[in-house]
Amino acid sequence: MTWFADDRRTWPQRIFGNILQTGPLPKHVAIIMDGNRRYARCKNIKKIEGHMSGFDKLVEALSWCFVMQVKEVSAYAFSIENFKRSEDEVNALFDLAREKFQRLLEEKDKINELKVCVRFFGNVSLLPFDLQVIVAKLVQMSKHNKNLFLNICIAYTSRDEMTMAVREISQGVKEKKIHLEDINEKLIEDCLYTNQSSPVDLLVRTSGEVRLSDFLLWQCNATNLTFVKKMWPEFSIWDFYMAILSFQLNFNLIEKLRVKQSQRIKKDIEDTCKMCVIENRKELVDKLKKEDVDDEQNLQLMAKNLATEAIDSEKMRQKSRTEQFLNYLNSKREENFFKLSLNDI
Numbered sequence: 586m587t588w589f590a591d592d593r594r595t596w597p598q599r600i601f602g603n604i605l606q607t608g609p610l611p612k613h614v615a616i617i618m619d620g621n622r623r624y625a626r627c628k629n630i631k632k633i634e635g636h637m638s639g640f641d642k643l644v645e646a647l648s649w650c651f652v653m654q655v656k657e658v659s660a661y662a663f664s665i666e667n668f669k670r671s672e673d674e675v676n677a678l679f680d681l682a683r684e685k686f687q688r689l690l691e692e693k694d695k696i697n698e699l700k701v702c703v704r705f706f707g708n709v710s711l712l713p714f715d716l717q718v719i720v721a722k723l724v725q726m727s728k729h730n731k732n733l734f735l736n737i738c739i740a741y742t743s744r745d746e747m748t749m750a751v752r753e754i755s756q757g758v759k760e761k762k763i764h765l766e767d768i769n770e771k772l773i774e775d776c777l778y779t780n781q782s783s784p785v786d787l788l789v790r791t792s793g794e795v796r797l798s799d800f801l802l803w804q805c806n807a808t809n810l811t812f813v814k815k816m817w818p819e820f821s822i823w824d825f826y827m828a829i830l831s832f833q834l835n836f837n838l839i840e841k842l843r844v845k846q847s848q849r850i851k852k853d854i855e856d857t858c859k860m861c862v863i864e865n866r867k868e869l870v871d872k873l874k875k876e877d878v879d880d881e882q883n884l885q886l887m888a889k890n891l892a893t894e895a896i897d898s899e900k901m902r903q904k905s906r907t908e909q910f911l912n913y914l915n916s917k918r919e920e921n922f923f924k925l926s927l928n929d930i
Contacts, residue, residue, distance in 0.1 A: 611786035613657040620792030620816025638818035659736040700732030706778035707741030721925035743802035750776035791817040858899040
């Protein structure tokens with residue numbers, strides 16, 4: 586089965602979709618595809634058949650996202666916690682992943698035609714080696730595409746992602762690529778797997794569970810959350826439309842929250858730079874002494890100007906260090922995928 590299904594919506598579905606497109610639309614949709622095993626039990630079929638039905642629904646959902654102008658989709662395919670399931674089920678899931686990812690590799694022409702960038706978020710090293718190679722080849726094959734983004738979260742949890750980010754930052758400080766005072770909320774966010782993604786606008790979880798299950802916890806702090814009672818293989822386009830409608834109703838609130846967060850982060854960075862200047866105030870005092878100004882008012886004005894210049898300079902130095910560090914980090918990750926992709930499947 587192809588990963589890129591044609592638009593099969595009925596005319597009432599098309600009309601309602603067109604109506605929704607007159608309002609704000611989510612650019613990034615995240616999906617927790619829950620309920621495949623319960624669906625299998627209800628239908629009295631094997632677990633793996635439930636997971637296969639879940640994949641078919643993902644393909645269908647991707648087509649809905651693309652026709653509704655969603656530019657980025659993040660799908661929770663396999664949690665690190667899923668390794669605790671039975672060996673037979675885990676192996677069956679990996680066999681299914683091999684089959685579907687190999688099929689995706691074979692659709693290279695379609696991927697490039699649609700300009701789809703396929704990315705994998707998670708601790709890929711935990712996967713069987715042959716599956717790591719397929720993943721790496723997909724990443725390398727599509728990395729220059731910038732029109733649509735498909736993020737497959739596999740061997741992933743938010744806790745593991747944040748731990749990885751903290752470990753990378755700690756190593757960066759140890760290697761003197763960044764300074765201790767460069768560490769802030771923005772830097773941690775930029776070290777996550779999603780550092781090149783747009784903010785998550787809409788998260789959908791099926792099966793009636795009202796929790797995030799360690800999925801994109803950092804990224805969903807200003808996101809419209811929609812919980813659907815249906816199991817994932819039963820999820821319909823009308824459920825998707827209702828999720829978009831919910832996002833539109835909350836759009837202004839989400840935007841206001843993001844503006845406040847951006848302002849707070851900016852202020853935190855500025856406060857940190859001010860503290861660095863204060864800690865090194867002897868340099869400013871020495872500069873003032875050299876000016877030999879007798880008038881107190883002029884002295885205060887000069888001190889203020891020097892302090893402002895010092896803060897701006899510190900911000901520029903911090904920005905330069907963090908940009909260089911992040912470029913190094915992204916290059917290292919790209920190199921890991923590149924080396925993996927050189928292996929035969």
